[in-house]
Amino acid sequence: MEKLLLVYSLLFSLVIITCSATTYTVGDSSGWDISTNLDAWIADKNFRVGDALVFQYSSGQSVEEVTKENFNTCNTTNALATHGNGNTTVPLTRAGDRYFVSGNKLYCLGGMKLHAHVQGDDKSLAPTLAPKAVAGSDQNTATLPQSPSSKKNTHFSAGAANPARDALHLVYIAPMAAIYGMMKI
Numbered sequence: 001m002e003k004l005l006l007v008y009s010l011l012f013s014l015v016i017i018t019c020s021a022t023t024y025t026v027g028d029s030s031g032w033d034i035s036t037n038l039d040a041w042i043a044d045k046n047f048r049v050g051d052a053l054v055f056q057y058s059s060g061q062s063v064e065e066v067t068k069e070n071f072n073t074c075n076t077t078n079a080l081a082t083h084g085n086g087n088t089t090v091p092l093t094r095a096g097d098r099y100f101v102s103g104n105k106l107y108c109l110g111g112m113k114l115h116a117h118v119q120g121d122d123k124s125l126a127p128t129l130a131p132k133a134v135a136g137s138d139q140n141t142a143t144l145p146q147s148p149s150s151k152k153n154t155h156f157s158a159g160a161a162n163p164a165r166d167a168l169h170l171v172y173i174a175p176m177a178a179i180y181g182m183m184k185i
Contacts, residue, residue: 021050023089026100026114032057034107038114049095049120055088062103063088071099071115074108092118 024045027036032055047053055063064079076082082103083090092098095118102112 021052023052023054025054025056032061032063034110034112038111042114047092047116047118049092049118051092053090053116057086059086064101064103066099066101068097068099071101071113074101074105076101076103095120
């Protein structure tokens with residue numbers, strides 16, 4: 001019985017340790033560009049609360065977060081957020097639909113827009129799994145270095161990006177180690 005409890009505890013620990021947020025580079029190596037087929041790019045993506053979208057684009061371009069109505073008409077006059085530094089990270093901190101368009105209306109009408117459906121309603125995850133803002137970056141965003149292989153989704157490290165999860169690991173693993181020591185298996 002003790003060995004079965006230990007096995008289940010170890011399996012549960014592995015599940016907790018492997019949970020992490022994913023950073024998606026919009027458009028992969030093509031980036032946020034008029035030539036990128038964003039409909040094809042997003043087709044197999046499942047965004048979750050705590051993930052992040054990285055928009056990489058050239059100077060003179062921008063990313064605007066807008067309402068659904070403004071998304072449909074490519075209207076950026078009342079944008080919810082405007083980003084223009086060429087390397088913008090948008091943390092997905094809540095479940096629901098998010099709408100992004102090019103600041104250039106002609107590009108937006110040409111398909112340079114993205115509707116991201118974010119799954120999950122656990123609002124307690126958002127502050128601990130979302131990327132931290134960096135001083136001097138766009139409002140509510142963090143600037144991250146470009147990954148050498150943007151075609152693969154990169155996972156946040158288990159370092160400072162997830163301190164609450166790391167604390168949970170310690171709270172869970174420490175008693176398991178104590179139980180293991182008392183059982184003398």
